Amino acid sequence: MQSNLIVTTARHPTPEMASIARRAAEELGGRIVPKTGHTTIRKIQSQFHTRLVLSIGQRMTLFVDDQEIFFHPSMSVVRLKRILTGEADTLLVKSRVQPGDSILDCTLGMGADAIVFAHAAGVQGRVVGIEQSELLAFLVKEGLKRWQSDMRQLEEAMRRVEVVAMDHLSFMKRQPDRSFDVVYFDPMFRHTVKESVNFDPVRFLSVDHPLTHEAIGEARRIARKTVVLKERLSGGEFERLGFPPPDSRSSSFTYSVIHMQEEHTH
Template identity: 30%
Template sequence: MNMGVTTIRNYSRSVREEAEERAKVLSLPYVPREGTLEDMAERFHMDGFLIYGKKQPSFWTEGEEYRFHLGTAVLRTTQLERGNKDRLCRLLPEERPLSVLDATFGQGGDSTVISWFLGKEGAVTSLEKSIALYEIGRAGLSSFDGGSERMTEALRSIRLLHEDFRSFLQKAEPKSFDVIYFDTMFRAPVKREVNRMEGFRRAASYDRLDEEILKLALHIARKRIIVKERPFSPLFQNSLFSSVHSHKGQSTAYGVIDL
């Protein structure tokens, strides 16, 4: 994707300077804001823009915009507070402290819930290949108001890296994380017409899991690998999986590899 960095229409000097600085850090071209984003995209041959302003930066592409938000993380942590189980968190090993690698940060919902759930007894490192989603996530984790002290602490404690999970696993130290979690983007999204996340989907990476990646993860994980996929995914037929957790009527399932 050919991407640039720009500002909101009515920007201050500090906003412009932030946009220029982040453009340098991300090795992206800075494009001064002039007119509509559609006109700028055509004029400068851009597919999308990271937009900086007074609030959280956003990503724009083809009329769709995405910015950091907590999404269902609030609902999930509320249920946990009430004593209910979370489908993902219940699969985490009981031993504490626990280090978790979320290999596919995306919108950050799972990383946030895991970080909230583990609290001071855990450490969450997340990877994001997409430069747009990394930058949106970086800004969100560092400054977004979680609405409660515990949620804000959960956001601040996540370590987000702009990394591709394949190359990261190839160079990671053996047995350096207790748990490795994968939730790759579905090419055929669940409830696409309801979710309305086209801006996010266009920015996302669609790297797929395969046996090679799972075997790399086996060398890095100490206790468990968890994979979120469709219940009918051929990946779950691999003999590496110890169990697959799915329920009737649910569109996703979790595969577990115990070490």
């Protein structure tokens, strides 16, 4: 897919935009086509027979056919606001994250959960977000670096997330035993039943393979505190992957947690 990528800039790119465009083309294997005169995204798509155009302007936008994908902190904004007023965040409670913790988010996606983790882990903590889709990882990495908000805590949390474009299994295999406090999974697999009517651009970019036993095995090896899985209650995934039955019955998605301390003492 990446081989068809065209990278373009605004008509009068700043040196920073030009440099991001060069990096995008290099890292994603795309070709740079400067926007001149009356060039439009549609014209670039038809001239180069491609569905994918990454446009580097004030905002970085990926055009997939006539759809646009750009980074946005989405639900993390609301969740951080609630946390700042003292409300509990279910993911943080379940994963038992404390300030100073190191967290591996194995399915970064748009990064909303990783931002919330980064806020909770604080400046002494560490959040590494792994995303297998190189395009999505690039969009999110740049977005996390550049997104501006009048919410200081949001910006600070975003800047602390480290993005790695890789398959989480390959990443985990390179990590020493007990090297992260929390390992987290939020896979795409659970969405497969519904919503195929409309084209979902994020889904188009995402990797939707089911989680493997090997990945959970690696997570158990590298986690000191918890391994957390977010899944559909009814999908059978918790059972298949050896997670305890979740206690929530109220929502369609929930978290199940393997507590490593308990495993070590048994």
